[in-house]
Amino acid sequence: MKTRIDKDNRRKLDVDDILSLFSALDVAKVVLPSYVAADLQRLPTVTPGKVDVYGLAAAVKKLTEESQHGLIRQISCLTNLLGFHGSSYKLPRL
Numbered sequence: 001m002k003t004r005i006d007k008d009n010r011r012k013l014d015v016d017d018i019l020s021l022f023s024a025l026d027v028a029k030v031v032l033p034s035y036v037a038a039d040l041q042r043l044p045t046v047t048p049g050k051v052d053v054y055g056l057a058a059a060v061k062k063l064t065e066e067s068q069h070g071l072i073r074q075i076s077c078l079t080n081l082l083g084f085h086g087s088s089y090k091l092p093r094l
Contacts, residue, residue, distance in 0.1 A: 025032065037043050
């Protein structure tokens, strides 16, 4: 490892060194230890203030939109398959 000073863009170079280390370990097929909690009661709790509420809301919104678009596509395919596209039959509103 090289000694870094602030003007050398130290953070980027440090990250590059860490990634290079992991790449070398991966090529050498080194098995790294796994760290697990033997007692879950000893883990720190997460308070609501520490949760990324906006991130969770965005994820839920994305999943909801994807589900809606998927259902709309399926209904369109079924409608076309059953031949309802040109008739006066209206699908019931859910």
